Amino acid sequence: MNEQARFGFRTPEYEQFPPVVQAALVTGVCPSHCTYCPQGSGSLRMAPLFLTFDLWRKIATEVAAYPWATLRIHGRGEPMSNQEYVPMIAFAKRIGVRTVTSFTNGIYLHRQVEPLLDAGIDLLEISADAADPALYLAWRCNPFFEQVVEGVRKLFAARNRRSGCATRIVVSAVDHPDFRPHREAFTRFWGPFCDKILVRPFHTYGGLICDLYDRQRPGDNYIPCVQLWERFSINSEGHVNACFNDWSDAEIVGDLGEPGASIRKIWHSDTFRRIREASLTGPCVKCCFTCSGPTLSSWGSDGYQHWVRDLLDRPGSSGGEA
DSSP states (O other): OOHHHHSSOSSHHHHHSOSEEEEEEEESOOSOOOTTSHHHHTSSOOOOEEOOHHHHHHHHHHHTTOTTOEEEEEEESOGGGSTTHHHHHHHHHHTTOSEEEEEEOSTTHHHHHHHHHHHTOSEEEEEOOOSSHHHHHHHHOSSOHHHHHHHHHHHHHHHHHSTTOOOEEEEEEEEOTTTGGGHHHHHHHHGGGOSEEEEEEOOOTTTTSOOSSOOOOOGGGOOOBTHHHHEEEEOTTSEEESSTTOTTOOOEEEETTSTTOOHHHHHTSHHHHHHHHHHTTSOOSGGGGGOOOHHHHBTTSOOHHHHHHHHHHSSSOOOSOO
């Protein structure tokens, strides 16, 4: 079996159009200063930049034509810092995007609870990391722990008051060494106020953060990264990164701002194809060489869209770790 046949796209639909399209609504603006984030730690200086509504309209309109595609809001900063955050979600749902999800640090969440539910967001992931103010302050370097707790509890209660509301709530943490002894406490604290607890692997963002685990991929056990076949990442300028961890924009495969450009065309471009083919035999994207999260991204692992779909399709809500 040749490598392309062995790995390739999982389904004909994924080959046609990416199952996850994610757009960075914000660059360089965040009220948190997380020690394991290039933005928060200051390891990468980024000028403030916001994705425009015109570009969002173009992205969402194309995604709406493909029901298997998830439109995910993320950022190189806090997505809710974009003043059009909620209207963008409402627009995407109104025009027929099946699944809209978002990542947030939750600091502004207490202001957005009812508007978010009114907009019809399918899933919100709150990165909280800690179960008490002291650890939160040490790791995230901001004093807003209680404000985040308030926001999550308000959202969970408001969602449960709305009959038939399908919004799912996820609380997540980053798997850095200091977190590991506190994982059970994190689950006990946040579990009653969300539908899923998620612990994300630690990433170096293309070497911008020191690899705390020193887990570089051994050359003789290399497995291609599934993300090149399953995720389409757009930065705040409309440029498309080969990998979502390429915060330095070292590997740009397209520009949605160019006349006639589209997600589908870039997904099928020669540039993207050459990167995928090269990655079958070894790391080829710059950030691959320092990636410390291969257990999540290597071939055979379930991608973002799979656990999101599973959670959304479950009846009702359930607290605790999933």
